[in-house]
Amino acid sequence: MNSTIVGTKQGVSPWRVVLYVTLIVFAIFYLLPLFVMLVTSFKTLDEIRLGNILAFPSEWTTEPWVKAWGNACVGLTCEGIKGYFWNSIKMVVPAVLLSTLMGALNGYVLTKWRFPGHKWVFGLMLFGCFIPFQIVLIPMSQVLGFFGLAGTTAGLIFVHVVYGLGFTTLFFRNYYEAFPTELVKAAMIDGASFLGIFWRILLPSSGPIIVVTIIWQFTNVWNDFLFGASFAAGEGAPMTVALNNLVNSSTGVKEYNVDMAAAMFAALPTLLVYIVAGRYFVRGLMAGSVKG
Amino acid sequence: MSTTTVRSGGDWLRQFLPRLVLAPSFAITLVFVYGFIIYTGYISVSKSKMLPNLDFVGLDNYRKLWKTLNWQVALDNLAIFGILYIVICGALGLFLAILLDQKIRGEGFLRPIYLYPMALSFVVTGTAWKWFLNPGLGLEKTMHDWGWASFKFDWLINPDMAIYTVVIAGVWQSSGFVMAMFLAGLRGVDEEQLKAAQLDGASTFQTYWRIIIPQLRAVFLSAFVVLAHMAIKAYDLVVALTGGGPGNATEVPATFMYSYTFTRNQMGVGAASAMIMLMTIAAIIVPYLYAETREARHE
Numbered sequence A: 001m002n003s004t005i006v007g008t009k010q011g012v013s014p015w016r017v018v019l020y021v022t023l024i025v026f027a028i029f030y031l032l033p034l035f036v037m038l039v040t041s042f043k044t045l046d047e048i049r050l051g052n053i054l055a056f057p058s059e060w061t062t063e064p065w066v067k068a069w070g071n072a073c074v075g076l077t078c079e080g081i082k083g084y085f086w087n088s089i090k091m092v093v094p095a096v097l098l099s100t101l102m103g104a105l106n107g108y109v110l111t112k113w114r115f116p117g118h119k120w121v122f123g124l125m126l127f128g129c130f131i132p133f134q135i136v137l138i139p140m141s142q143v144l145g146f147f148g149l150a151g152t153t154a155g156l157i158f159v160h161v162v163y164g165l166g167f168t169t170l171f172f173r174n175y176y177e178a179f180p181t182e183l184v185k186a187a188m189i190d191g192a193s194f195l196g197i198f199w200r201i202l203l204p205s206s207g208p209i210i211v212v213t214i215i216w217q218f219t220n221v222w223n224d225f226l227f228g229a230s231f232a233a234g235e236g237a238p239m240t241v242a243l244n245n246l247v248n249s250s251t252g253v254k255e256y257n258v259d260m261a262a263a264m265f266a267a268l269p270t271l272l273v274y275i276v277a278g279r280y281f282v283r284g285l286m287a288g289s290v291k292g
Numbered sequence B: 001m002s003t004t005t006v007r008s009g010g011d012w013l014r015q016f017l018p019r020l021v022l023a024p025s026f027a028i029t030l031v032f033v034y035g036f037i038i039y040t041g042y043i044s045v046s047k048s049k050m051l052p053n054l055d056f057v058g059l060d061n062y063r064k065l066w067k068t069l070n071w072q073v074a075l076d077n078l079a080i081f082g083i084l085y086i087v088i089c090g091a092l093g094l095f096l097a098i099l100l101d102q103k104i105r106g107e108g109f110l111r112p113i114y115l116y117p118m119a120l121s122f123v124v125t126g127t128a129w130k131w132f133l134n135p136g137l138g139l140e141k142t143m144h145d146w147g148w149a150s151f152k153f154d155w156l157i158n159p160d161m162a163i164y165t166v167v168i169a170g171v172w173q174s175s176g177f178v179m180a181m182f183l184a185g186l187r188g189v190d191e192e193q194l195k196a197a198q199l200d201g202a203s204t205f206q207t208y209w210r211i212i213i214p215q216l217r218a219v220f221l222s223a224f225v226v227l228a229h230m231a232i233k234a235y236d237l238v239v240a241l242t243g244g245g246p247g248n249a250t251e252v253p254a255t256f257m258y259s260y261t262f263t264r265n266q267m268g269v270g271a272a273s274a275m276i277m278l279m280t281i282a283a284i285i286v287p288y289l290y291a292e293t294r295e296a297r298h299e
Helices: A014-041 A045-050 A063-070 A082-112 A118-130 A134-146 A153-177 A181-189 A194-205 A207-223 A226-231 A239-247 A256-289 B003-008 B010-043 B060-067 B069-100 B107-119 B122-132 B139-145 B162-187 B191-199 B204-215 B217-233 B236-241 B253-263 B267-298
Strands: none
Touching: A014 A063, A014 A256, A014 B069, A014 B107, A014 B122, A014 B162, A045 A256, A063 A082, A063 A256, A082 A118, A082 A153, A082 A181, A082 A194, A082 A207, A082 A239, A082 B010, A118 A153, A118 B010, A118 B267, A134 A153, A134 A226, A134 B010, A134 B253, A134 B267, A153 A207, A153 A226, A153 A256, A153 B010, A181 A194, A194 B010, A207 A239, A207 A256, A226 A239, A226 B253, A239 A256, A239 B122, A239 B236, A256 B107, A256 B122, A256 B162, B010 B267, B060 B267, B069 B107, B069 B162, B069 B217, B069 B253, B107 B162, B122 B162, B122 B236, B162 B217, B162 B236, B191 B204, B217 B253, B217 B267, B236 B253, B253 B267
16 A cells, blocks of 8 residues: 555654654564573573573573584483484475475466366365364374384375475465466467476476475474474474473473573574565465465 | 377377376375364264274263363363454554554564564474563563562463463464565555545544455455464464463363373374364364355456
8 A cells, every 4th residue: 555644744753753663662572582582592501590581691602502402302312403403304305395396286287277176176175274283183193103104204294295285286276377378278289298388388487486385385394393293202303393392391400591592493494594585485474375 | 399299199198197197186185184084083983092993982072072171271271362362463463564554664674573483483482482481580580680579470380371471472473474464455455545535634543444444354354264273273382382281271172182182092082172173163264265266266
């Protein structure tokens, strides 16, 4: 809209001052927990006990980060969160690539090679995005157990591909819907094959939606906790589960600085993606909520 | 390109290859979404305890579920959390969007700050807020240090108030997203109407209340659906922030389902609670998806 309703007159009106102050107060509200998390992760335990959570460290230390990464105790082993961090990476990369590729092909078929009932197929897949995943926990744990995939990264990859397909298909379908069908028709008349059309005509102009989908899937899979906690609780656990185990373990002295450093490790990959490609992240959020 | 080979088998390929490509995904959806729903539905009327047991017991598990105190607590908490989460996120999101829409210098700087929590895992959010609200060392101590000796903020360990800490952390995480949705909506409002209203001498407040906000109906609906859906599924945030406690004070359906199924050996009851969750979400999502896809058809 970009209206000029407030502040049409030039000069600084008291209204504008209130407006800016309010906006800045809210910015502080959103930044505060991250700030507290960061400064805590650089403080010594003594300073945490004596000092103030909002203060900068009087003596900066990277010890908590080193410990969180290398030798903090998660469950029974004291090797830090590095193994779980890699678990998450090993889970995220294939899960994201596979679900994105399948989503692209599905979206292509559902828009350019329609068949009777395509709306039903899409509708059924779409509803799958929104089910509470509690409904699949019992059978999925049995299926993974049956195939020997319980507790493995491969099992988690499978689960994330299965339940990511609905959204990736949705993204590509809506994107290809707007892609000129005439071009595809012309290529068909020229005798181009199904995959040839996809590869040479649609894919080259799919850059933005590929980025949106990859970011969406990356954020979702990296941030997942429920599947990780249900199907890979031990050594194969992803980062989020390890973080929760580390923070909520009741043994020993509570090392808040190490907890916060571990939380930062869990937060950094998605934060980084957000900082680098925030525009695409927001587009994904919008596409995931406002359909049509 | 080898057009000849493609053409010879062209008809067959043309017809079946696309469906063949889609088939695995569709089959996966049928089995792992709908098949699993049916299976969990059956477990919910079976005798399953620690392991699945296919003996039919009718609606016993549902009766047991409704008599379980923890489930009542979980439903009450979901109502408190859900209503506050949706209303506050919606109100705050709209408020911030309207403020940001006043030709703000530095909008490009502020907007990402409001929205970044959405990129974080709920486990991270829960961990951060748990520390921030720590009664011994967190905000309370800081206020004491600053000379406000009577300041008390023990909601995390107070059974009556703990659920509100979940609301605070949830709002913190999601309100920026709602702001972004409303801002996109505001940017789509018809300029001509606004000019006309201003010529008629409508005040800023009147313009928003009478003309702009009614045009955002679709955004309100989307925001409601997204937030309601997230509220019902809320699991990680509760686990990381309060662990469902103190006691069972912050039990929600998602934590209830998990603990009854996997740690309390009441799989039948757990499955019944999952079915209730599914039905609640379906009641919100199905009409919405139906309306959305119908609209698309008209265009």
